[in-house]
Amino acid sequence: xxxxxxxxxxxxxxxxxxxxxxxxxxxxxxxxxxxxxxxxxxxxxxxxxxxxxxxxxxxxxxxxxxxxxxxxxxxxxxxxxxxxxxxxxxxxxxxxxxxxxxxxxxxxxxxxxxxxxxxxxxxxxxxxxxxxxxxxxxxxxxxxxxxxxxxxxxxxxxxxxxxxxxxxxxxxxxxxxxxxxxxxxxxxxxxxxxxxxxxxxxxxxxxxxxxxxxxxxxxxxxxxxxxxxxxxxxxxxxxxxxxxxxxxxxxxxxxxxxxxxxxxxxxxxxxxxxxxxxxxxxxxxxxxxxxxxxxxxxxxxxxxxxxxxxxxxxxxxxxxxxxxxxxxxxxxxxxxxxxxxxxxxxxxxxxxxxxxxxxxxxxxxxxxxxxxxxxxxxxxxxxxxxxxxxxxxxxxxxxxxxxx
Numbered sequence: 590x591x592x593x594x595x596x597x598x599x600x601x602x603x604x605x606x607x608x609x610x611x612x613x614x615x616x617x618x619x620x621x622x623x624x625x626x627x628x629x630x631x632x633x634x635x636x637x638x639x640x641x642x643x644x645x646x647x648x649x650x651x652x653x654x655x656x657x658x659x660x661x662x663x664x665x666x667x668x669x670x671x672x673x674x675x676x677x678x679x680x681x682x683x684x685x686x687x688x689x690x691x692x693x694x695x696x697x698x699x700x701x702x703x704x705x706x707x708x709x710x711x712x713x714x715x716x717x718x719x720x721x722x723x724x725x726x727x728x729x730x731x732x733x734x735x736x737x738x739x740x741x742x743x744x745x746x747x748x749x750x751x752x753x754x755x756x757x758x759x760x761x762x763x764x765x766x767x768x769x770x771x772x773x774x775x776x777x778x779x780x781x782x783x784x785x786x787x788x789x790x791x792x793x794x795x796x797x798x799x800x801x802x803x804x805x806x807x808x809x810x811x812x813x814x815x816x817x818x819x820x821x822x823x824x825x826x827x828x829x830x831x832x833x834x835x836x837x838x839x840x841x842x843x844x845x846x847x848x849x850x851x852x853x854x855x856x857x858x859x860x861x862x863x864x865x866x867x868x869x870x871x872x873x874x875x876x877x878x879x880x881x882x883x884x885x886x887x888x889x890x891x892x893x894x895x896x897x898x899x900x901x902x903x904x905x906x907x908x909x910x911x912x913x914x915x916x917x918x919x920x921x922x923x924x925x926x927x928x929x930x931x932x933x934x935x936x937x938x939x940x941x942x943x944x945x946x947x948x949x950x951x952x953x954x955x956x957x958x959x960x961x962x963x964x965x966x967x968x969x970x971x972x973x974x975x976x977x978x979x980x981x982x983x984x985x986x987x988x989x990x991x992x993x
Contacts, residue, residue: 590646596653603880606631610880628876629728629756632883640888652885659820660878661733665840666819667871668975669847670862673855683921683965684973687930690920691969692977694912694938695721699985701908705901713990714738715750717982719901723754724909725978727941729875731755732882733840734982749886754902761906762940766948769914770932774956779925781957802863812866815850816874822846841979848976909938929953929962933970942970 594602610631614620620630642648699720706716718738723731731751738744773779802808823843830842854860913931921927932952936945945966953959985991 590648591651592648593651594653596655599652599654599881599884600656600877602635602652602884603877606635606884607876607880609634628879628883629752629759632880632886633752633756635884636886636888639884639886652881654881654885657878657881658736660874660881661729661736662820662823662840662843663816663874664729664871664878665733665844666816666823666847667867667874669819669844669849670815670851670867671864671871672848672851672973672976673862674852675855683961684968686920687917687934687965688969688973688977690917691725691934691937691974692981693916694909694934695725695974695978695981697908697912698724698905698938699981701904702901703985705897705904709897709900711897712744714744714747715898716901717985718747718751719754719898719905721978722982723751724758724905724939725937725974726755726982727759728752728755728879728882730975730978732879733838735882737838746887748882749888750898752883752886754898757902758905758939759941759944761902762909762936762938762944763947765906765910765939766932766935766945767951769910769935770928770948770952773914773918773928773931774925774952777923777928779928779956781925781959802865804866804869808863808866811860812863812870815847815862815867816870819843819846819850841983844976844979906939909935913938925956926959926961929959930966933962933966937966937970937974942967945970 607628608631610627610629613630613634614627639650642650699717699722702716702718702720703713704716705711705719706713718731718735722734726734728751731754732748735744735747735751738747820843823841823846824839826842826846827839851862854862913934917934918927918931921930929949929952932948933945936942936948946963949959949962949966953962
């Protein structure tokens, strides 16, 4: 029996599921400890319930996802609108070095994913989904590319695979970060302040240029205008450039539009984008987008991929632990700050920026403060790594074997 649910009711269901996820996180400590997102908790619970209903009673729900893509584009618009080049300048040389270290890591993650897919006779797109698309991109980027792969290449179970990989990475990223930093600190006898402190002039730097005002109706409408403008521009550019030399999905164009709009308005002193309002809109858009993606999961399509993908993800976890210990740690100077950043890199490389921050907080709570690490990682994790990841993924998709 098939039950079709319209777009408005789908939105209602998504909000209810999201609130259930929030309620559960408030009452289950492990979910808080590993920073599992609210939409993932509520959405996966709903997906399991829907799967049980299908298997046990033959009842299947069909949700109208007309609002899913607009929410996705709105989220990437907020990522772009949060990218202020003046903040990048404040980070100095450390930001560039850390970005280079993470960029090399994500290139290798995709190579590992593709190698694993080929070795186990899987579609190569599955390898990318088990690479930096979800390992570094998390649930948002994973869902965005899963949608693209499903629509363009008819890849079965893409969304289910992306959500499983992203959730796996999020948990493991929070588990391995602390041990990696502890081993580096103990092995090299590191202590706070044993290397370079925060870059010159940054320790007490002014706050980022973005403003933060009470969320009034004018500010609400102003921020909504910027987001919708980015979505419209990104969608239009995506259509215009389809099949051209530079073919990027609409959400990447939307992100780039946000970057340009934010910095043109700020540098020309026309208007400062309100960071708090942008983050609020971004959080709501991402949560609803992910919840919609998760409640529509067809988990029964993931069974055949379970063991091969787990093998790839196990290799990814081991790779991130080794890479951050040997490469990231050395690139960042081999001192205490570098060890803290290695813990953060584990969180970014497998999970998300909040996981990275949680890793670093756990390390510094035990061993001592690291102002430089807490300056560098949020700048890279906030927007630079999303842009870099999108470019690297598109570089892989331009290879002849994919046909994009």
